[in-house]
Amino acid sequence: MIRLRRLTKRYGGTTAVDGLDLELHPGAVTGFLGPNGAGKSTTMRLILGLDTPTSGSALVKGVPYARLKQPLRTVGALLDATAVHPGRSGRDHLRAMALSQRIPLRRVEEVLETTGMTQAARRRAGTYSLGMSQRLGIAGALLGDPEILMLDEPVNGLDPDGVRWIRTLLRSLAAQGRTVFVSSHLMSEMEQTADRLVVVGRGRLLADAAMAELRTGTGTAVRGPALQPLADALDGARWAGPQELRVADRRPEAVGELAHELGVVLHGLAAVEPSLEESYLSLTEESVEYAADRTGPAHGGGTP
Numbered sequence: 016m017i018r019l020r021r022l023t024k025r026y027g028g029t030t031a032v033d034g035l036d037l038e039l040h041p042g043a044v045t046g047f048l049g050p051n052g053a054g055k056s057t058t059m060r061l062i063l064g065l066d067t068p069t070s071g072s073a074l075v076k077g078v079p080y081a082r083l084k085q086p087l088r089t090v091g092a093l094l095d096a097t098a099v100h101p102g103r104s105g106r107d108h109l110r111a112m113a114l115s116q117r118i119p120l121r122r123v124e125e126v127l128e129t130t131g132m133t134q135a136a137r138r139r140a141g142t143y144s145l146g147m148s149q150r151l152g153i154a155g156a157l158l159g160d161p162e163i164l165m166l167d168e169p170v171n172g173l174d175p176d177g178v179r180w181i182r183t184l185l186r187s188l189a190a191q192g193r194t195v196f197v198s199s200h201l202m203s204e205m206e207q208t209a210d211r212l213v214v215v216g217r218g219r220l221l222a223d224a225a226m227a228e229l230r231t232g233t234g235t236a237v238r239g240p241a242l243q244p245l246a247d248a249l250d251g252a253r254w255a256g257p258q259e260l261r262v263a264d265r266r267p268e269a270v271g272e273l274a275h276e277l278g279v280v281l282h283g284l285a286a287v288e289p290s291l292e293e294s295y296l297s298l299t300e301e302s303v304e305y306a307a308d309r310t311g312p313a314h315g316g317g318t319p
């Protein structure tokens with residue numbers, strides 16, 4: 016359906032996308048996750064032919080996007096919800112899109128209804144809130160009744176009702192057999208929506224796995240009054256409280272023995288299944304460009 020082969024994009028000295036191999040299939044929501052600047056938007060722009068790869072390829076149904084005969088009927092995309100003429104009404108914006116692709120105008124009313132935008136359709140797009148602009152953008156993506164949907168951070172600006180609405184919408188589009196590819200930088204958004212997760216960091220593929228696979232693995236929760244030496248000695252240790260560490264990929268036995276060697280007093284030691292959020296954080300740890308310090312003890316109380 017969508018196939019990326021060694022897809023690479025460099026902007027001067029920055030490698031935005033670095034040898035990405037990926038296949039996206041119908042009938043599933045694939046979450047595209049990565050920290051800010053990981054290359055998600057660039058990948059989507061490359062798939063849509065809005066930018067040319069430095070090397071490698073991005074094919075939609077076996078051809079580059081530019082060679083699709085009816086692109087809007089094949090791929091519906093939302094990249095930048097604010098890229099709409101501010102003086103045009105939502106309805107006129109969608110009508111212009113429909114006319115350019117010979118899509119029947121009745122589809123405009125259908126997608127306005129689907130996105131809850133019928134009431135606001137007469138208003139000029141320049142007066143819309145970010146959430147309304149996102150809904151209009153999603154309406155545009157749905158206009159051609161496409162087999163593939165590609166949405167860049169569609170949850171931005173939506174209120175909790177809107178977030179729930181988009182979750183249900185994406186799930187139902189996948190259940191209809193469509194390919195749904197949706198980016199986010201928050202695992203919490205994807206947790207209840209995606210069947211599959213593709214995680215990128217600094218343009219590289221870090222994981223491509225079913226949701227359930229990412230949940231597996233053993234971690235350890237360890238409590239004690241002065242755990243800093245243990246935190247320093249263990250890769251993947253994260254403060255979960257002033258006196259509690261979570262350690263990914265280590266069994267309690269190993270952590271207990273290390274604590275003994277270091278002379279660290281323990282008050283508790285237990286195996287835990289890492290949350291998706293923890294799995295994601297440990298995957299992307301090395302590739303976060305703009306991060307607050309993740310290593311210090313939470314609430315400031317862990318350092319003696």
Ligand SMILES: Nc1ncnc2c1ncn2[C@@H]1O[C@H](COP(=O)(O)OP(=O)(O)OP(=O)(O)O)[C@@H](O)[C@H]1O
Nearest residue numbers: 026029031049050051052053054055056057058200
């Ligand atoms: N047109 C451009 N010119 C120069 N550098 C660019 C350009 N577009 C993207 N980049 C750089 O490429 C890298 C990837 O950016 P991209 O926007 O694809 O990341 P992203 O994962 O979508 O991030 P975010 O979650 O913040 O939207 C960043 O370092 C960015 O600064």
